[in-house]
Amino acid sequence: DAGITQSPRHKVTETGTPVTLRCHQTENHRYMYWYRQDPGHGLRLIHYSYGVKDTDKGEVSDGYSVSRSKTEDFLLTLESATSSQTSVYFCAISDETGGEKAFFGQGTRLTVV
């Protein structure tokens, strides 16, 4: 695997609680992405970053925020978790804008009860 690690790998949380997922890379890639994957929807982009402190929204950003204070770390926060945010979350890194040739982390399975 490319040097990309997600934590935690599994999490169960209660509705209304904040949750933070972490993505850590050792590849020094400029671009980092958070996707969610749901049956029937495929991979959908939540937020992405094109540099330290530079982030932007993807197609399904409502209810999520991100931060990137260091090149290697990209955090995804669910401000107040809802059951609709139960999903598998993937972080990806790329040297190319648009996420071309992206390498994916192992994924985080999040369940909101």
Add this chain to the structure above:
Amino acid sequence: QKEVEQNSGPLSVPEGAIASLNCTYSDRGSQSFFWYRQYSGKSPELIMFIYSNGDKEDGRFTAQLNKASQYVSLLIRDSQPSDSATYLCAVKLGPGNTDKLIFGTGTRLQVFP
């Protein structure tokens, strides 16, 4: 109309046969096309990319692109049971659109001995 469409399958082929996976896209300005393989419970892995009309071969894999028909396909020759996975088509939308990588929902391939 979804931006990237794939038949969800499953596509079942016997070992040794050619598996043909298809993908259509809606944005005529799209320039870059990718195929990812995802084993059950694992993260997507890039296996092919193609930018120009025609065929691109890499080992047992051939990507085919027809921009006029807005169609991209992946052929897997001499299919093996280890090729059983979900194959995701991804398209980088053209300039002035979102300049993001949009994924299809994937086609599940089953190769039986």
